[in-house]
Amino acid sequence: MAAGGPARVFHSVCMVSDFFYPNMGGVESHVYQLSQCLIERGHKVLVVTHAYGHRKGVRYLTNGLKVYYLPLKVMYNQSTATTLFHSLPLLRDIFVRERVTVVHAHSSFSAMAHDALFHAKTMGLRTVFTDHSLFGFADVSSVLTNKLLTVSLCDTNHIICVSYTSKENTVLRAALDPRIVSVIPNAVDPTDFTPDPSKRVDGTITIVVVSRLVYRKGIDLLSGIIPELCQKYPELHFLVGGEGPKRIILEEVRERYQLHDRVRLLGALEHQDVRNVLVQGHIFLNTSLTEAFCMAIVEAASCGLQVVSTKVGGIPEVLPENLIILCEPSVKSLCDGLEKAIAQLRSGTLPSPETVHNKVKTFYTWRNVAERTEKVYDRVSNEVVLPMDERLDRLMSHCGPVTGYIFALFAVLNFLFLAFLRWMTPDSIIDVAIDATGPKGAWTKQCFGGKKGGVKEELPRS
Structure with missing residues (x-):
């Protein structure tokens, strides 16, 4: 901490997307590189995606980046099927176990990303979404995706787009306030x-x-x-x-x-x-x-x-x-x-x-992307999470008379299901996962004073 300056806040970030390694593509590379740079800056970072073939369970990548490969059914083009409820027990357990403070979802095409945003809001966590795609406004698939995006982002804390054209497109598609949308480009090493x-x-x-x-x-x-x-x-x-x-x-x-x-x-x-x-x-x-x-x-x-x-x-x-x-x-x-x-x-x-x-090589660097993303996390960590009644009002007023009321009902059912899960397995009895990321375990020191007593050690899985 610089003399007279504010103390840095270290976040526990959960990156969620259907698209991650061993699948190859721009989203996959973005999530991995951003995670590595955030770890270098002292934050705790984990990735949640679906299973790829025999790659299931928990794996560890470079710098202790933990990846959860969840046993969820793939529906189309590496995106999981969704009911908005079947993933709640798994994601809730991960969010509690890893003491997640920010859920960062990636890609409009990822059903798991939208599920994670929905559940995180029900649990009172801060949410960030990065849009990597452009969509039209005329064909049926674009209309349906845009409506889903409107529902998913209407009460999300902050949205990141990878270009100014992408920002304009996303703001129009999801009817967003431009002030909660930032432009942070991709990069290459x-x-x-x-x-x-x-x-x-x-x-x-x-x-x-x-x-x-x-x-x-x-x-x-x-x-x-x-x-x-x-x-x-x-x-x-x-x-x-x-x-x-x-x-x-x-x-x-x-x-x-x-x-x-x-x-x-x-x-x-x-x-x-x-x-x-x-x-x-x-x-x-x-x-x-x-x-x-x-x-x-x-x-x-x-x-x-x-x-x-x-x-x-x-x-x-x-x-x-x-x-x-x-x-x-x-x-x-x-x-x-x-x-x-x-x-x-x-x-x-x-x-x-x-x-x-x-x-x-001077135009785009992942370290610059990580620094700018960190500022977004700092911003949302100071924002108030919408209570349930305000969230329902936002859904019903922002998403139309039919879609808004349908998803408001889903939000209520999601809240009741979460209450049932907490009654069956209280948060207090879920073991806290050891912090494996960050050059000096900065996030753990911030939250636990560097003590790991009572934390269940987890062995790496091949």
Whole structure:
């Protein structure tokens, strides 16, 4: 503590999302990296997700990060099925056992995240939600998701978005007060994404694509770009990493135009292998149709690649104009952008990979993200948790005459179920888990004065 300054508050944070390792993606990486940096800053952090295959129970990752893999049924696309009640006994036990003070949920697509927010409010805990996605307002799935988000966020203490475009989208979708929504971008660890021009093949120009092969990522656009540019530039090669239902389209294009030696489909990549793929390329192509931030283009730029991307969502905010060529989401516009990058590459006017890396590594760091997220936790820890009657009023007034009353009823039933669980197993008899995170156990010292008497030791599980 600085002389005359306020004492730092250490939080016990529970990150909740259906999306976490061993699954791969932007949300998974965000939760892991943010957790590690918060642990370095002395906070207690744990992650709650669903079981992945045989990975069940409690696991420990780097720096003692504890992960609960709960035995909940997966419904669709790695998201669990929900009834709003079946997860309460498990989550309540974790929140009490770990002495959680802040529940931080991630992703609009995660049913477990919404469940955790609902239960945490019933238990009187502070809640934070990070939205990683952009949604429309017209199709049925977006309308239903937006209504769920309105219910879930109307009494959440604070919301974080990863770009200003994402903030505007979330505020409109969930009818939120902009004052409770902050913008904290994603980041990359620059030491994991360093350039290595020696991996490039002489005499060729390699375009790298690393993405889930799904409609939202614009793979249909990619299938139109590949044959057009390969026919025009004989030295051009495509390196595609990722897996998904749209892979069959790329395989058909490769077969139809006999491009087996020029289009390599690498399949799903482990996160530690992404850098080894990126450094083989000269240009990185992103064809997304919607994107809140897009960590992939930051990773590619950090490896020294020239980025060509669709101009959608929050992407124009991510990199400066001299490091990215922005295009409309069409085959013609993206081909024009790639041809511009190819011309710059041939003429030698592009900056060196090392120069680009040195610029990008100053833009986004996980430590900065953790510091800004910590300020959000400090803010919500000073806020009053809504009592049950005010919470019901908020639901009924904010969420419409039908949805609001339905979820107000759910909130009452949730409260009664919690009261029953507390009667069956009082909080006082639930063992307190030992604090395994933080460089000096700062959170434990704050709460218990460094004493671990009465705390049941928990052995790591493989």
